[in-house]
Amino acid sequence: xxxxLPRHFAPAEGAAAARLMHDYPFATLITPAATEPxxxxxxxxxxxPFEPHGTLIGHVARANPHWKHFAGVETIAVFHGPHAYVSxxxxxxxxxxxxxxNYATVHAHGTVDVVDDPAEARRVLDALVHRFEANRDSxxxxxxxxxxxxALVGAIVAxxxxxxxxxxxxxxxxxxxxxxxxxxxxxxxxxxxPGAAATAAWMxxxxxxxxP
Numbered sequence: 483x484x485x486x487l488p489r490h491f492a493p494a495e496g497a498a499a500a501r502l503m504h505d506y507p508f509a510t511l512i513t514p515a516a517t518e519p520x521x522x523x524x525x526x527x528x529x530x531p532f533e534p535h536g537t538l539i540g541h542v543a544r545a546n547p548h549w550k551h552f553a554g555v556e557t558i559a560v561f562h563g564p565h566a567y568v569s570x571x572x573x574x575x576x577x578x579x580x581x582x583x584n585y586a587t588v589h590a591h592g593t594v595d596v597v598d599d600p601a602e603a604r605r606v607l608d609a610l611v612h613r614f615e616a617n618r619d620s621x622x623x624x625x626x627x628x629x630x631x632x633a634l635v636g637a638i639v640a641x642x643x644x645x646x647x648x649x650x651x652x653x654x655x656x657x658x659x660x661x662x663x664x665x666x667x668x669x670x671x672x673x674x675x676p677g678a679a680a681t682a683a684w685m686x687x688x689x690x691x692x693x694p
Contacts, residue, residue: 485589485649490656493688499588499650500536502563503528507613510560511540513551513594520548526559526643527613535645538590539606541638549639552594557643559590564680568655572669573662584666584681586688589649595642600632603640654681654689663689 493499503509503526511522526540538559542549563586570579597603608624615621624631655663663685670682 485587485651487649487651488657491651491653493650493652498652498688499648500528500532502586502588502650503538503561503590506561506563508562509538509590510562511542511548511557512560513548513557514555515551520551522546522548525610525614526561527609529642535590535592535648538592538643538645539609539640540643541603541606541610541640544637544639546639549596549641552596552641555593556591556646557594559592559643561588561590563587563652564677564684566670566673566675566678566681568666569669572665573658574665584654584670584685586652586654586681586684587650590643590645591647591649592643592645595644597640597642600635603635603638604631606640606642607635607638652684652688654685656689 507525507527509524509526511524511526513520522542524540524542526538529537529539565583565585568582568584570576570581573579597606611622611624615623624634626634655666658666667682667685670678670685673679
C-alpha cells in the first residue's frame, strides 16, 4: 500500500516524521486479513534507537481479534498530524484557485511482535501511562493491588512494531508562491477551525514562506 507523494510534499528532514509521530501519537493500525483489513485506533509510542526508523509500542484489548492477525504480515500505522481547510479566497488570485486541504501524515510500515511476557507487557503499559500523565500536576500511576494489576495487564495484548519503512507527506502549500503561503499561514493562524492554528505552525516549520 503506497502513499501518493509528489516530490514537493516530502519533508526535507527525516526527523520531521518522528516529530509528527511523537506529537500526534493516536494512530490507525491497519493489518491485512483474509476477508477484509483489520483496523484499530490506538496510541503508539516511538521508541529509540531510531535507526533506521525505530520501533512503535502499544497495546490493544485482548478481546480485539486484531492482534491474532499480526504474525506473518506487514502492518501499517497511520499517524494524522495537523490538518485544515484552505480557502481560495486566501490566495493572491483567488479566481484562479480551488479549495484544498493542508495536512501532515506519516505511514509507518512494519512487522508486529506480540509481547507474551507479562512483565514486559506491564513495561509497555507503564510507558504509555508515563507519556500521557507526565506533564500533569498530579500524574496518575498504576498503583493497584498486585492481583488487580495482573488482571489489567491480562486484559490487554502489548506489542512492538519494528518500522521497516516510513512514508511522510506534508502537504503544506509548498507548491504555492511564497506570498500565497504567507497568506495561508496568516489566515489559518486566526481561523476558528480546531486544527487551523496547528496547521499554520507546521507550515511555518516545514513550508517556510521565506524559502524559494
